[in-house]
Amino acid sequence: MSDPVIVRPARPDEYALVGDLTVEVYVDGGLTSPASPYAGTLRDAADRAAGSELLVAEVAGEVAGAVAYCPPGSPYAEVAGPGEAEFRMLAVREKARGKGVGQAMVRACTDRARAAGLSAVRLSTQPDMDGAHRLYERMGFVRTPDRDWEPVPGLKLFTYALTF
Numbered sequence: 226m227s228d229p230v231i232v233r234p235a236r237p238d239e240y241a242l243v244g245d246l247t248v249e250v251y252v253d254g255g256l257t258s259p260a261s262p263y264a265g266t267l268r269d270a271a272d273r274a275a276g277s278e279l280l281v282a283e284v285a286g287e288v289a290g291a292v293a294y295c296p297p298g299s300p301y302a303e304v305a306g307p308g309e310a311e312f313r314m315l316a317v318r319e320k321a322r323g324k325g326v327g328q329a330m331v332r333a334c335t336d337r338a339r340a341a342g343l344s345a346v347r348l349s350t351q352p353d354m355d356g357a358h359r360l361y362e363r364m365g366f367v368r369t370p371d372r373d374w375e376p377v378p379g380l381k382l383f384t385y386a387l388t389f
Contacts, residue, residue, distance in 0.1 A: 228285040230329040235270065235279040235291065243270035243281060243291045250316035256351055267314060276300040277313070280333055282326045289321035292330040294337055304372050304384050309345040310338040315357070327360050335364070339389055347372070349382040361385045 235243050247267045251257045257264055266272075273279050273293045277300075282290040295302040295311040305311035312334040317326045338346045348366070350357050365387050372384035 227324055230289070230325050231283045232280055232329050232333040233283065235274060235281045237271070237274070239281060239288060240270040240274060240279075242288055243273075243279065244268040246288065246318060247291055247314055247316040250318065253319070256354070273301060273314065278337070280330060282317070282321075282330050284321060284324065284326065289324075290315070290317035290326045290330055292316070292334060294334045296337070296341065297343070303376070304349055304374065305345075305347045308343055309347055309386075310334065310341070310343050311347045313348070315348075322356075327357070328364065331360065331364055335387055343389070345386050345388040347384060347386045349374070349376075349384050352381060352383055358383075358385075361387075 244267065247270065248264055251267055252259045252264065257267070270279060277293040277295045280292050280294055281288045292315040293301055293313045295305065295313060297305070297308065297310065301313055302311045312331070315327060315330060335346050348361070366385040369384045369386045373381060375381050
């Protein structure tokens, strides 16, 4: 039996670790360049914690992943509308993939939105993140192409929503 995944708020002493983990996942996964300004945004977990609810997934006492849950009013929300939440910068360490870590973090975000009485959770994802797309679709998210967008020219992002 595998170790349980515990999702909890990140502690301030973990912000540097979360920043490094997120950059590692995005850069090693070919999702962004280490020279990109976005790498600096990914590394700044302290700012994410100040502007969203920064969550970590812990497995056997080790941080295996992180995500930023963005309730209404969060400066990190990019595609959520009124009465909706969003999550961003979902990252799971390579060695923890396939163990339910990503699913547990997405569920923590959707549970928070439901508990707050919100109508939906939205997210943006890169078109080539096939594994993430499969996870979102298994969890009931649907593509919302009308909300697809480009944060910078040439980088198109797909959007998904789970409505309650």
